[in-house]
Amino acid sequence: MIQSRTALTYLVGFAALVAVVYWATGTSERQAQPTSFKKSQKSDRGGGVPVVTEPVTVVDFPIRRRTIGILESPATIVIRSRIDSQVLEQHVTDGQIVKKGDLLFTLDDREIQATIARDQATIAKDQAALTQAEAALRRTQELIEKRVAPQQQLEQATATFKAAQQTVEADQAVLQADRLRLGYAKLEAPIDGRIGAVRVAPGNLVSAGDAGGLVTLTQMQPLRVGFTLPERDVSALRAAAERKPPATVRVFTADDPEAVSSGTLDFVDSSVDSSSGTIAAKATFPNEDHKLWPGQYVDVEIDLSIRPNTVTVSTVAILTGQQGPYVFVAKADQTVEMRKVELVGAEGNRTAVASGLAGGERVVVQGQLRLTQGASWQEAEPVPGASKGNASQKSGAAAVEASKP
Numbered sequence: 001m002i003q004s005r006t007a008l009t010y011l012v013g014f015a016a017l018v019a020v021v022y023w024a025t026g027t028s029e030r031q032a033q034p035t036s037f038k039k040s041q042k043s044d045r046g047g048g049v050p051v052v053t054e055p056v057t058v059v060d061f062p063i064r065r066r067t068i069g070i071l072e073s074p075a076t077i078v079i080r081s082r083i084d085s086q087v088l089e090q091h092v093t094d095g096q097i098v099k100k101g102d103l104l105f106t107l108d109d110r111e112i113q114a115t116i117a118r119d120q121a122t123i124a125k126d127q128a129a130l131t132q133a134e135a136a137l138r139r140t141q142e143l144i145e146k147r148v149a150p151q152q153q154l155e156q157a158t159a160t161f162k163a164a165q166q167t168v169e170a171d172q173a174v175l176q177a178d179r180l181r182l183g184y185a186k187l188e189a190p191i192d193g194r195i196g197a198v199r200v201a202p203g204n205l206v207s208a209g210d211a212g213g214l215v216t217l218t219q220m221q222p223l224r225v226g227f228t229l230p231e232r233d234v235s236a237l238r239a240a241a242e243r244k245p246p247a248t249v250r251v252f253t254a255d256d257p258e259a260v261s262s263g264t265l266d267f268v269d270s271s272v273d274s275s276s277g278t279i280a281a282k283a284t285f286p287n288e289d290h291k292l293w294p295g296q297y298v299d300v301e302i303d304l305s306i307r308p309n310t311v312t313v314s315t316v317a318i319l320t321g322q323q324g325p326y327v328f329v330a331k332a333d334q335t336v337e338m339r340k341v342e343l344v345g346a347e348g349n350r351t352a353v354a355s356g357l358a359g360g361e362r363v364v365v366q367g368q369l370r371l372t373q374g375a376s377w378q379e380a381e382p383v384p385g386a387s388k389g390n391a392s393q394k395s396g397a398a399a400v401e402a403s404k405p
Helices: 004-031 035-046 110-146 151-183 231-242
Strands: 049-055 059-071 075-081 083-090 105-106 186-188 193-195 214-220 221-229 248-252 254-270 279-283 297-314 320-321 325-329 338-339 342-347 350-355 362-366 377-379
Touching: 049 325, 059 342, 110 151, 221 231, 221 297, 231 254, 231 279, 231 297, 248 279, 254 297, 279 297, 297 362
Parallel strands: 049 377
Antiparallel strands: 049 362, 059 221, 059 297, 075 214, 083 105, 105 186, 193 214, 221 279, 248 254, 248 297, 254 279, 297 350, 320 325, 325 338, 325 362, 342 350
């Protein structure tokens, strides 16, 4: 009897222990249940997968292209001496901005001054000879009129006078040439621009044969950017250059997400480069603030045209499958339709759609990965921090031709 009671006591205790362990284990599992699973159960009770939707819009969509270009100056001039001389004065420093006509260098002109003085003396001497020849010619003409001198004497006096005239004219031409050489002793800026590294200093000998010159002067405004586009864009590029006003071109630098400057397309090459399949073009920028620099590589964005009444959606709504790009359309009956779309291009965080969607429909922009064809949906609050567009794209990103499914 005592043994039976003892066995019963052990059995009751063991059952109580099992109940406690079971309760503790169940509580731990319920606490560890993922939040997403709880939400999923709640969603099932609510009748659909929670998603965020956006309406499909119809707008005039800009067709843009983006490529890499290089900035170039319309004029880069190497300042050289046109005479053999010595640098007396340097009037500019490295990197200085100068205006057209500003004095850059002064060369030693004493030798040319002496040559000019000799030219002037020669002219005076030959002018005196001319005056004498002119007087002799007048006397001879008077004698001929009185018939006391032969005709041969008149011819000789006339020839002497004309020779003296030509000698004076030649002397004046030499003087003019030397005065021109004297002007070469002062080197002035032929254009507005920026001085490069000065290669000489006062005291250096310079000559017309110096290949490197004294300094390089580069025009800084306006600047041009050269770039290329694929040959498939030739027609659109030509139309963009011919329209009034011409197409707008923007440039971006690596350290600035916003456009540094805007210019106009003003050149399209006359032929396509057959080796690369591209066509060259150029645009001009005022560069009044000198933010652009010759030789600098930049991102180039050009507005080729406008596509009117174009269906657009948030880029994040576009998914890619084996059959190409598709979206989930949120239908009015609270189900979704997986619909194939044909893309035109992207601009910022919007993508243009050529076919597959109509204005006014709604597409899923968050929660697509939990959807299947015909699944039920319900509108949810957007998840904080979740991207509703391609945040890595710049607002001025170029439209690129989309691959067809």
